[in-house]
Amino acid sequence: MTGRYVIHLPVRAADLARAKMLGRTAGRSLAFLAVVDLGGITVSTEDNQCVRHWVFCDRKLDGGRRCVLRADHETPCAARVPGRPGR
Numbered sequence: 001m002t003g004r005y006v007i008h009l010p011v012r013a014a015d016l017a018r019a020k021m022l023g024r025t026a027g028r029s030l031a032f033l034a035v036v037d038l039g040g041i042t043v044s045t046e047d048n049q050c051v052r053h054w055v056f057c058d059r060k061l062d063g064g065r066r067c068v069l070r071a072d073h074e075t076p077c078a079a080r081v082p083g084r085p086g087r
Contacts, residue, residue: 010046016053019043023055024070028081039066 009026013019023041030036039058044051054071061067067077 006040013043016043020053020055020070027055028068038068 011019011022013022020043023043027036027038027041031038038056041055042052043055044053057067057069057071057073057077059067059077061077061079063079065079067073067079068081069075069078
């Protein structure tokens, strides 16, 4: 039986914004793997891991796709990152 597991990969970041940026970069670089769930990526401080901050928006779009923009974006949702064709 297969399940859903989470990999915890501690990194150092100067602040929450940079931690989210690193999470987005890592997620997008692994997005070619079907087992990676971009919408599930969160970041937290090491000493308060119960408080997690979403990295991607992940709203459902028409056609079954999901938004791939940052969680707090103010532009319309998109299935692709603007300026990155084919991703």
